[in-house]
Amino acid sequence: MAVIAELTINSEDFDLGRVTSLAGGMHIELERVVPTGGDVMPFFWAKGSNFKRFEHAVRENRIVEELQAVAKVGDRVLYHVYWGDTVSSLTTILTESEATILEAHGNTPWTFRLRFNDHAGLTEFHNLCQEQNIDFHVERIYTLVEEETGVYTFDITPQQQEALVVAVSEGYFEVPRRTTLKEISNQLGISPQAASERIRRGADTVLRKVLLSRSAADLD
Structure with a gap:
């Protein structure tokens, strides 16, 4: 059964987090639903005040080939980032554990809501993070059934x-x-x-x- 995990991860553990944290004061949110195969985290929303400074900092990063502003809605801008030689171990882990990013936002740290095909995928994610020394804090773990019913008992008294x-x-x-x-x-x-x-x-x-x-x- 599909299982959902809500957790927090430090921005230094994945490329988008590292790149966007260089320009402080901006709140970043991934465009949902974001596939982990193919292009890795290509679209994201940025919310803040100094977009010029933010864009300059992101474009100056050596792993970013190009950054394009796609749309502006209110005080948010949707960006498309084209990655060069990325080094993020987290995105590799998400791909290997067949995780789908349902939601991700933040700056330092980031909050992720991930869906795994089954508990084995979640276990694989946990083990791979341990191997790569990626720390994360689990907020909630629940199944799709529990999400629909709003009941999270795990059969305990x-x-x-x-x-x-x-x-x-x-x-x-x-x-x-x-x-x-x-x-x-x-x-x-x-x-x-x-x-x-x-x-x-x-x-x-x-x-x-x-x-x-x-x-x-x-x-x-």
Whole structure:
């Protein structure tokens, strides 16, 4: 089943991010839907005040062959960028994991909404990013069905969901941790042992859904 991931990536990890971040004060948004095969991120919108300075900075970059303003709507300009010898590992990773960019915008950092054919594609994306030392922060992961219904349960109990929400929001999974199991249990009004069981069982269920879910081909 197709899965959607919303995440943030530093602008230094892909060509368009590096090029457009040189001219500060501009907000960039990819023209949706953007294919990752063939031309890589050829169209984007720019919003800001100093377009002359922005265009000069982009055109001066050695990997940009040409930049053309296609249209202006209000305070936004649609550009077509022609790439030269790009070096972005992120765009290669998106292609290899067969990801489709549904939405991407920002400057530093960027927010991406990516669609993968299945959980295996998302896993491939994660592994390739690890190999290339590309850090990203996951905001949400959900299936198309969950997007349509607006329900994101991952088959965990309400108690497990509550414990996971508290753990994530308080920084329990961060390195270093910003909270302790005892502090989480106090917020939930349960024992540390019970809090630990809810967090571990809920996390195990979610991770199995995300990383180990079978596709339709596996059922044949």
